[in-house]
């Protein structure tokens with residue numbers, strides 16, 4: 001699958017078959033996040049890969065919006081380091097997109113569980129603490145997302161996109 005096909009086909013998959021993922025495939029997907037660019041090429045994000053079913057079930061309640069993680073083949077936590085780079089959030093986010101597309105390229109599905117909450121520090125603290133405690137993540141790391149990756153259960157209904165012309169401006173806004 002070329003990169004355009006992966007981009008066109010990609011959806012958020014929230015229905016997974018609780019099957020084990022091939023280790024080499026999972027490694028390659030995580031490597032795609034690791035190879036994603038960062039501002040000033042600084043190592044401002046890290047990844048924690050989880051395949052333990054009990055831990056996936058535990059993490060699936062970090063927020064009310066990621067129940068799908070309980071059945072995923074793997075969870076990939078992406079943390080950011082504000083002490084290393086002012087671009088930590090962008091860096092972590094870009095790596096999540098690479099992971100998402102790599103999963104698509106492997107015929108797998110991925111979902112994004114938002115942990116970091118930029119508008120509500122209290123809610124962010126609650127979510128991040130939950131994940132931090134479960135995985136022993138140092139206190140200087142921010143926890144951006146837990147992505148779920150796995151074999152696709154149900155596919156989502158076709159998506160209606162906002163017209164391209166409404167979103168993309170040429171030469172001027």
Ligand SMILES: Cc1cc2nc3c(=O)[nH]c(=O)nc-3n(C[C@H](O)[C@H](O)[C@H](O)COP(=O)(O)O)c2cc1C
Nearest residue numbers: 010011012013014063065066111112113114156159
């Ligand atoms: C920054 C961001 C935060 C998201 N947070 C969640 C989340 O907490 N839970 C969830 O199930 N999906 C989450 N999503 C997935 C989006 O809801 C989904 O990608 C969007 O509805 C578009 O659907 P599509 O991915 O199928 O194109 C998030 C996506 C992004 C980019």
